[in-house]
Amino acid sequence: MTEQINMENKTQVLLEGCFFLFPLRLTKYDVKLTKQGITFYELQQKKNDLKTEKSIHFGDVVGCRCKKGKSENDPSAYFSIFSYQFKGKSKRKRSKYKFSFGLCDYQDFEDNLKVCQKWRNVIVCLSRNIVVNSNEVEFCMLPPSPTVLVLINPHSGPGKAQQIFESTVKPMLDDADIVYKVLITEYAGHASEVVKTLKLEDWSGLVIVSGDGLIYEVINGLMSRKDWAKAIKFPIGCLPGGSGNALCCSINYLAGEPMDPDMVLHSTFVLIKHRILPIDLVLLQTPTDQIYSFLSVAWGIIADIDYESEKLRSIGSTRFTLYTIMRILKLRTYRARISFLPVSDQKLKENGKSSKTVKFPRPRRYTIFSNDSNQEALNSVYNVGCVGKFKSLDEGDLRIRSQSMPTNMSNYMTQGEIPTNSLTAKSENKLYEENEDEDSGHHSGDEALNGDVENGLVDFNLNSTTNEVFEDSVDETISMITDSADPVPSPLLSPLDKDVPNTWTTVEDDFITALAIYLPYLGPDNLVSPDSKLNDGCINLMLVRKGVSKNELMNIFLQFTSGEHINSPAFEVIKCLAFRLVPLTEKGNIMVDGERIDYGPIQGQILPGLARIMAIQ
Numbered sequence: 001m002t003e004q005i006n007m008e009n010k011t012q013v014l015l016e017g018c019f020f021l022f023p024l025r026l027t028k029y030d031v032k033l034t035k036q037g038i039t040f041y042e043l044q045q046k047k048n049d050l051k052t053e054k055s056i057h058f059g060d061v062v063g064c065r066c067k068k069g070k071s072e073n074d075p076s077a078y079f080s081i082f083s084y085q086f087k088g089k090s091k092r093k094r095s096k097y098k099f100s101f102g103l104c105d106y107q108d109f110e111d112n113l114k115v116c117q118k119w120r121n122v123i124v125c126l127s128r129n130i131v132v133n134s135n136e137v138e139f140c141m142l143p144p145s146p147t148v149l150v151l152i153n154p155h156s157g158p159g160k161a162q163q164i165f166e167s168t169v170k171p172m173l174d175d176a177d178i179v180y181k182v183l184i185t186e187y188a189g190h191a192s193e194v195v196k197t198l199k200l201e202d203w204s205g206l207v208i209v210s211g212d213g214l215i216y217e218v219i220n221g222l223m224s225r226k227d228w229a230k231a232i233k234f235p236i237g238c239l240p241g242g243s244g245n246a247l248c249c250s251i252n253y254l255a256g257e258p259m260d261p262d263m264v265l266h267s268t269f270v271l272i273k274h275r276i277l278p279i280d281l282v283l284l285q286t287p288t289d290q291i292y293s294f295l296s297v298a299w300g301i302i303a304d305i306d307y308e309s310e311k312l313r314s315i316g317s318t319r320f321t322l323y324t325i326m327r328i329l330k331l332r333t334y335r336a337r338i339s340f341l342p343v344s345d346q347k348l349k350e351n352g353k354s355s356k357t358v359k360f361p362r363p364r365r366y367t368i369f370s371n372d373s374n375q376e377a378l379n380s381v382y383n384v385g386c387v388g389k390f391k392s393l394d395e396g397d398l399r400i401r402s403q404s405m406p407t408n409m410s411n412y413m414t415q416g417e418i419p420t421n422s423l424t425a426k427s428e429n430k431l432y433e434e435n436e437d438e439d440s441g442h443h444s445g446d447e448a449l450n451g452d453v454e455n456g457l458v459d460f461n462l463n464s465t466t467n468e469v470f471e472d473s474v475d476e477t478i479s480m481i482t483d484s485a486d487p488v489p490s491p492l493l494s495p496l497d498k499d500v501p502n503t504w505t506t507v508e509d510d511f512i513t514a515l516a517i518y519l520p521y522l523g524p525d526n527l528v529s530p531d532s533k534l535n536d537g538c539i540n541l542m543l544v545r546k547g548v549s550k551n552e553l554m555n556i557f558l559q560f561t562s563g564e565h566i567n568s569p570a571f572e573v574i575k576c577l578a579f580r581l582v583p584l585t586e587k588g589n590i591m592v593d594g595e596r597i598d599y600g601p602i603q604g605q606i607l608p609g610l611a612r613i614m615a616i617q
């Protein structure tokens with residue numbers, strides 16, 4: 001019954017009128033506007049002939065603008081709708097369509113314009129997910145234009161970020177009436193300096209046109225501010241200007257938007273239609289530094305490929321393919337001690353497991369992936385490898401993460417503003433609320449949070465008494481987080497020069513690679529962690545050990561495209577909240593979010609949903 005009412009609500013006609021469709025001034029169309037979109041058909045044709053009725057879905061619309069007819073004496077007014085819709089059913093590529101509906105009913109241009117402005121205001125609101133009810137249509141105001149600061153790294157990837165912005169991004173931002181100021185970075189570290197002192201309240205968000213390196217710089221710049229807890233909630237959007245673009249690939253993947261062809265167009269579309277969503281960060285500690293990562297920590301062959309191929313940056317993503325082949329042919333192995341706090345640490349404790357170095361027999365799998373949902377992933381079989389048993393998750397396990405996470409971690413999620421849509425900023429007019437567009441698959445930020453809360457993924461129960469390790473520091477840490485001038489707390493980690501906590505598991509072995517990843521894509525065509533979400537509150541620690549054949553290794557890399565590599569027995573996956581990597585081989589590379597850091601021990605813990613990203617999930 002409720003569904004039926006909702007459906008009626010969505011298909012209820014809010015506005016109806018007779019317009020011509022530019023440039024055919026003599027052909028009149030009956031045009032109807034509902035909460036879902038606009039339908040129109042030629043008046044001369046049989047009414048309600050569905051075959052000739054055309055439609056524009058607000059899920060595809062980025063903006064609408066009013067115009068005057070070209071000639072001086074022409075009193076016609078127009079409203080032009082900019083829609084980026086898929087051609088045909090394949091949904092491979094969006095293309096721009098402009099529909100200009102004209103009106104010449106009145107002799108005076110101003111009278112025609114008034115009608116067009118009314119339509120435009122409603123269209124802009126609905127395309128930005130702002131609710132307009134039937135009784136509000138007549139007074140609907142145009143929502144204010146969002147203002148964003150665009151940072152462009154002219155040296156990203158093949159060095160085309162500026163060109164990409166001019167040719168594809170700028171026209172789309174203009175269509176969407178987004179006001180922007182462009183800042184071209186002049187040196188490494190420039191973006192970080194800018195965000196350290198940026199008056200955040202002057203902007204709706206920050207848009208980064210670059211590879212992952214500049215995003216990393218911006219996040220670390222925001223985290224280095226005294227007001228980091230507030231600053232890190234500043235919405236960040238990203239557009240692919242580099243050669244890796246892992247965050248952009250992950251955002252498009254999670255939004256169900258294509259990557260090829262024309263990744264820039266699809267990423268810009270997501271940016272315009274975005275919601276502000278929480279995204280996990282990982283706090284990383286090295287002997288000399290504390291840094292914040294949004295993507296990955298790589299060591300072994302994956303890090304070597306990333307770093308060593310940088311000299312071929314100008315050829316774009318092909319550099320990864322070439323170096324993958326080369327590094328497999330000249331395979332290196334590395335020794336390390338790797339420790340982790342599995343998501344199911346509660347289970348481990350129940351099994352009386354204490355921390356000690358364990359050498360696992362091979363092959364060993366810890367986690368069964370699920371591509372569908374977190375709920376399913378948690379329901380899937382979980383092999384707690386170090387106690388040598390397969391365990392099925394029961395009801396209680398659905399809250400494994402809530403229980404194993406220190407209770408105070410909830411503050412990363414709840415401190416600061418509830419996400420609002422900056423590019424789709426709410427009008428001051430109180431008539432508007434955010435609208436949920438079910439059909440387009442867009443959901444509000446709040447809803448995204450609540451959805452995960454229901455899955456038990458971010459609902460860190462403040463009253464939980466099950467967390468033995470961290471409960472003493474709960475109040476303390478809460479106050480630390482609320483006072484953002486204090487350092488970022490890392491309650492899951494012990495000092496790097498001390499043993500890991502006794503709830504952790506340690507393995508020492510020879511490896512081909514270790515990768516801690518928290519987004520689905522590691523680079524273009526590299527769907528390395530297919531079940532990762534933006535804010536699932538978990539690190540996927542992936543290991544490949546010495547002994548894997550070159551053939552199998554090549555297969556693993558080839559299957560990164562589809563994500564099927566996770567089925568390889570040589571590819572181990574551990575879902576964890578924290579990890580430590582102590583390289584025991586003297587030389588090598590460690591890459592954090594695609595940037596090389598000093599080689600040596602590194603540890604990290606998840607900061608669930610700490611930052612804010614412009615995305616659709």
Ligand SMILES: Nc1ncnc2c1ncn2[C@@H]1O[C@H](COP(=O)(O)OP(=O)(O)OP(=O)(O)O)[C@@H](O)[C@H]1O
Nearest residue numbers: 156157185186187188210211212213242243244245
């Ligand atoms: N004007 C500039 N000159 C030189 N370096 C810059 C400049 N602006 C930014 N940088 C630095 O360039 C580095 C790489 O940037 P970015 O990630 O955007 O490109 P990329 O590495 O080619 O892309 P990807 O990570 O996708 O391969 C960053 O660490 C950033 O600090």
